[in-house]
Amino acid sequence: MSIRRVSILGATGSVGAAAAILVANAPERFEAVAIAGGRDAEALAKTAKLVNAKFVAIADTKQYAPLRHLLADTDAEVAAGDDAVVEAAKRPADVIVSAIVGAAGLAPTLAACDQGTVVALANKESLVCAGEVALARARTAGATLMPVDSEHSAIFQCFEVDRAHAVERITLTASGGPFRTLTLAEMAHVHLEDALKHPNWDMGAKITIDSATMMNKGLELIEAARLFPVPEDQIDVLVHPQSIIHSMVSYRDGSVLAQLGAPDMQTPIAVALAWPDRMETPTDRLDLAALGQLTFEAPDPIRFPALRLAREALRAGGDRPAVLNAANEVAVAAFLARRIGYLDIAGVVEDTLNILATAPADTLDRVQAADSAARTAATAAIERLEAA
Ligand code: MG
Numbered sequence: 001m002s003i004r005r006v007s008i009l010g011a012t013g014s015v016g017a018a019a020a021i022l023v024a025n026a027p028e029r030f031e032a033v034a035i036a037g038g039r040d041a042e043a044l045a046k047t048a049k050l051v052n053a054k055f056v057a058i059a060d061t062k063q064y065a066p067l068r069h070l071l072a073d074t075d076a077e078v079a080a081g082d083d084a085v086v087e088a089a090k091r092p093a094d095v096i097v098s099a100i101v102g103a104a105g106l107a108p109t110l111a112a113c114d115q116g117t118v119v120a121l122a123n124k125e126s127l128v129c130a131g132e133v134a135l136a137r138a139r140t141a142g143a144t145l146m147p148v149d150s151e152h153s154a155i156f157q158c159f160e161v162d163r164a165h166a167v168e169r170i171t172l173t174a175s176g177g178p179f180r181t182l183t184l185a186e187m188a189h190v191h192l193e194d195a196l197k198h199p200n201w202d203m204g205a206k207i208t209i210d211s212a213t214m215m216n217k218g219l220e221l222i223e224a225a226r227l228f229p230v231p232e233d234q235i236d237v238l239v240h241p242q243s244i245i246h247s248m249v250s251y252r253d254g255s256v257l258a259q260l261g262a263p264d265m266q267t268p269i270a271v272a273l274a275w276p277d278r279m280e281t282p283t284d285r286l287d288l289a290a291l292g293q294l295t296f297e298a299p300d301p302i303r304f305p306a307l308r309l310a311r312e313a314l315r316a317g318g319d320r321p322a323v324l325n326a327a328n329e330v331a332v333a334a335f336l337a338r339r340i341g342y343l344d345i346a347g348v349v350e351d352t353l354n355i356l357a358t359a360p361a362d363t364l365d366r367v368q369a370a371d372s373a374a375r376t377a378a379t380a381a382i383e384r385l386e387a388a
Pocket of ligand 1: 149150151220
């Protein structure tokens with residue numbers, strides 16, 4: 001087995017940190033090249049030492065001196081700034097884990113695609129906002145996009161690429177988040193602390209809120225349509241509160257292939273790192289007898305409007321997914337800052353989509369223009385709510 005060179009972008013986030021542990025624990029398989037983080041110098045330095053990274057980049061230039069100091073006893077090359085993060089993505093590697101949260105992950109992901117190797121993609125925005133651009137860049141360079149998200153990893157594992165014509169539907173499962181059983185009236189009064197408690201997955205704040213609103217599933221729906229050759233109307237969302245079945249693929253002959261596992265991100269990360277081989281992970285093993293039952297329900301479009309907004313954005317195409325995503329980032333940040341209520345998140349996104357006219361998103365400039373127009377419009381929508 002030849003050693004795979006791995007870089008991790010977003011190394012201090014939950015996916016990046018889990019990837020780093022898998023890489024560190026399998027020195028016979030992996031060797032770390034570059035790692036990059038946002039602004040947490042201490043966590044980044046710790047991860048750099050764990051994986052013995054050769055190049056360490058931090059986006060926040062104010063953190064350059066602290067990071068250098070923390071890594072003074074290593075041979076690691078240290079750099080700071082957005083360009084340094086892109087530089088980390090450009091260092092030759094066999095697998096580049098792209099796990100920077102939000103639109104900030106876009107440029108580094110595209111740079112990673114240009115290498116023409118494997119991009120283990122956990123950054124939803126690259127596919128959601130800049131899907132046309134990212135897919136074209138990956139195609140040109142010959143890069144393989146490996147999904148790291150549990151749902152897309154499940155579909156990837158069940159999808160017979162050579163028989164795409166035989167696929168009838170794909171079904172994304174959703175936990176339903178912490179507010180699955182709340183009424184709309186109850187949702188109007190939920191607190192930040194309640195929204196941050198996810199029943200099954202341990203994730204960052206932004207994605208945990210997205211899980212509560214189900215915008216996370218909406219973004220995943222768009223991502224699935226980009227990753228797999230299946231049209232929007234053949235992609236279903238199914239609420240499955242136990243998060244044991246991670247997604248399914250239905251074939252024309254009536255067969256349904258599902259991928260199951262304990263809800264632990266280490267498994268989809270390991271799939272992406274080791275594919276087509278399988279590597280050991282220490283995750284809990286599935287004990288179906290102990291679980292007893294798995295349950296399913298249809299998602300409620302009234303209580304979870306984000307899902308409807310995402311589907312409409314996917315169908316409309318162009319810059320709609322980028323606008324949806326940017327407006328959602330701004331709205332979630334405002335909710336996390338206790339500026340708006342929980343139900344206002346989807347309201348702000350819908351207002352933003354309605355205010356801005358649809359435009360093409362076939363170049364990075366156009367994607368970025370849509371992103372900033374959406375941020376401005378969403379900010380104005382939040383200020384109107386605060387003034388009311
Ligand atoms: Mg997911």
